[in-house]
Amino acid sequence: MKRTQLPLVAAFLFLGSQAVFGAINIVHTGPIVPLSFCPAADGLNFLSPLPLVYVAPGADPALIPELVAGDTPFGAVGWGFAWGPPLNGDLLIDLYASTFVGVHQSGAEIDIRYNRAPGDPENLRWIQIIETSAPLNGAVPPYIDPFPNDDPPPPPGLPFYWTEAEHALHSNGVNPNGPFDLHFHDLSNRSHPPTSLQWWMATLYLVSWNGLDPGIVVIHDGITWGWVGACAESSGACCMPPSGECIDVYSGLCAYRGGYYFGDGTSCVNVTCPGCNYVLGDINGNHSANGIDVTYGVSYLKGGNAPPIVCDMCPQTQPFYAAMDVNGNCAANGIDITYFVSYLKGQQPSLLYCEDCPPTGMVSAPAPAVIPIKSPTPKNHGLLRPGE
Numbered sequence: 336m337k338r339t340q341l342p343l344v345a346a347f348l349f350l351g352s353q354a355v356f357g358a359i360n361i362v363h364t365g366p367i368v369p370l371s372f373c374p375a376a377d378g379l380n381f382l383s384p385l386p387l388v389y390v391a392p393g394a395d396p397a398l399i400p401e402l403v404a405g406d407t408p409f410g411a412v413g414w415g416f417a418w419g420p421p422l423n424g425d426l427l428i429d430l431y432a433s434t435f436v437g438v439h440q441s442g443a444e445i446d447i448r449y450n451r452a453p454g455d456p457e458n459l460r461w462i463q464i465i466e467t468s469a470p471l472n473g474a475v476p477p478y479i480d481p482f483p484n485d486d487p488p489p490p491p492g493l494p495f496y497w498t499e500a501e502h503a504l505h506s507n508g509v510n511p512n513g514p515f516d517l518h519f520h521d522l523s524n525r526s527h528p529p530t531s532l533q534w535w536m537a538t539l540y541l542v543s544w545n546g547l548d549p550g551i552v553v554i555h556d557g558i559t560w561g562w563v564g565a566c567a568e569s570s571g572a573c574c575m576p577p578s579g580e581c582i583d584v585y586s587g588l589c590a591y592r593g594g595y596y597f598g599d600g601t602s603c604v605n606v607t608c609p610g611c612n613y614v615l616g617d618i619n620g621n622h623s624a625n626g627i628d629v630t631y632g633v634s635y636l637k638g639g640n641a642p643p644i645v646c647d648m649c650p651q652t653q654p655f656y657a658a659m660d661v662n663g664n665c666a667a668n669g670i671d672i673t674y675f676v677s678y679l680k681g682q683q684p685s686l687l688y689c690e691d692c693p694p695t696g697m698v699s700a701p702a703p704a705v706i707p708i709k710s711p712t713p714k715n716h717g718l719l720r721p722g723e
Contacts, residue, residue, distance in 0.1 A: 358421025358556050359541070361389060361428065365446070365512065368432035373439060377529055377585045378566030380433045380441035383536070387431060388559040390538050393418045397477050398464055398540070398554065402494055406478040409494045413549035416494075421556040422541055423452035429512040433562055434522075441564035442524025442535065448515035449541060456543035461496040461519050462554065467535040469525045480537065494552065495542075517541070523561075529568040536561030569599035574608030581608045595650060595691065611646035613658040615688050616675065618642050620658075624686070626679055632659055632672050642667075649692035657694075663687025 363386075370381045399418075403410030410416075430446040451459070463480040474482040479494060486492025486499075496519070497505055505518040519539065527533040540557035544550055565587065573589035573596050574581050581603035582594075589596040597606050616624025619631040620643035635641055642656040649655055651665050659667035662674040677683045688694060 358391070359389075359424060359426045359449075361387075361426045361558065363431070364427045365429040366432065368434065371433040371435050371441065372588060373435055373441070373566055375438050375566070376583075376588065377568075377570055378439065378441070378527070378564065379588055380435060380443070380562055380564035382431065382433050382443055383534070383561055383563045384559060387428070390540070390557045390559055392421055392554060392556050395464070395538060398462075398538075401464060401477055401479060402462075402552075406474045406482050407484050407491045407494070409491055409549070412491060414494060415549075415551045417551070417553055419543065419553035419555050422455050424455050424516070425450045425452075426541075426558065427512070427515075431560065434524075436522075436524045439528045439566050440524055440526045441562070442522060443560065443562035444522040445520070445560055446512070447519040447539075448510075448512060449517040449519070450514070451516045456553070458544050458546055459517055460502065460542050460544055460552075461517065461539060462494060462542050462552070463496050463521070463537050463539045465535065465537045467525075467533070469533045469535070493548065495544075496539075525564065527564050527566050529566045532563065532565035534561065534563045571599050571601040572597040572603045572606040574606075581606065607648055611644065611649060611657050611692055611694065613644045613646065613694055615658060615686050615694060616661050617644075618656070618659045620644050624658075628658075629672060629675050629679070632675070635659075636669055636672070646692050649689075651689070651692060655692065657689060657692045660689050660692075661686040663689055665689040665691055 367382070367385070369385055370379060372379050399416045402414070402416045427448040427450070428445070429448060430444060432444045433441070434444055435441045449459070451457075464477050465474075465480050466476045470476050470478065472482055480496060484490065484492040484494075493499065495502070505520075507516060508518065509515070510518065521537075523535050523537070525533040525535060536559060538557055538559045541555045543553045543555065545552075567585040567587065570583050570585045571589075572581055573584050573586075573594040575594045583603055584594075586596050586599065595608070614622055614624055616628055618624075618628035618635070621627075631639075631642070641654070642659055644656065644658050645654045646657040647653050647655070649657065651657075655665075656667040659671055661671045661678065664670075674683060675686070678686055
């Protein structure tokens with residue numbers, strides 16, 4: 336499926352010149368957007384695989400049978416296909432991005448340049464084979480992209496991703512990312528209304544062709560790329576650390592952001608987020624943290640009075656004395672006393688609170704006095720081708 340670029344939804348991950356080693360030299364030259372969220376806040380999409388995967392010649396036993404006798408049976412009119420050696424040029428990944436193209440419709444966009452190495456064949460093309468949970472136009476996965484073939488008649492046409500007219504526009508040129516011998520661009524997407532999940536995965540090969548129709552195609556190496564997208568019918572209250580802010584979202588989004596999910600059908604109107612009105616280090620409850628609290632904590636551990644502030648609204652095993660948990664591991668014990676003493680001696684830069692049970696009203700941690708530590712225990716938690 337071919338399309339002009341769309342705006343990206345999610346934060347960029349830029350890897351610079353990080354190579355993925357194969358016979359072709361795969362280099363990420365532009366941004367990777369690993370995840371995007373549905374505009375309706377009830378779903379997400381993520382790249383899979385991430386990072387994309389190098390595929391050696393011959394690694395996919397389904398490719399040649401599909402080309403010869405599959406959904407578009409090129410072998411029936413005399414085309415021949417064979418595995419060849421790997422190429423040695425640079426495969427430059429200028430974009431690999433998860434994206435939502437609309438509410439409950441998501442996918443991934445990829446933009447690639449290939450520059451030949453000495454010895455690479457001259458007459459190179461792209462072939463892409465697709466596996467997906469949502470095939471289009473009656474195709475049976477795996478199938479060759481596009482389906483049906485969009486070459487001029489007579490059918491079945493050429494087995495390549497670009498038509499020859501498109502190939503002329505996407506070879507031996509320069510785009511904003513730089514020069515290329517071959518260019519590839521795709522934006523795959525599917526609808527996945529609540530409650531549903533769709534996935535799509537493609538393997539893109541560089542191939543060489545003898546220029547005849549029907550002709551002989553030699554298949555070299557390539558990459559696998561793709562995405563998974565899902566939306567949920569139900570949402571619920573989610574409390575976001577470290578602020579304790581409550582938002583109504585679906586469970587997967589809450590879990591991804593490290594939140595505490597109260598369950599489907601719950602609402603922020605009716606729940607209280609984990610959080611507790613305490614001063615970190617104030618073990619004796621007098622609203623300040625100092626050496627007297629260390630003495631109180633030692634006395635408690637020897638059988639004395641318990642700390643007065645119990646954070647029973649937090650997800651930890653109860654009773655949980657959050658003010659005493661100064662090393663931020665979401666448990667209150669003697670290790671915290673040792674840490675507290677070290678802090679008072681200037682050997683630790685800060686007291687640390689449990690991220691699952693922050694002091695109420697703490698929107699962000701003051702630096703360097705208090706730093707959150709996450710709980711080690713899990714919480715509840717252009718042109719579209721019609722044939723892709």
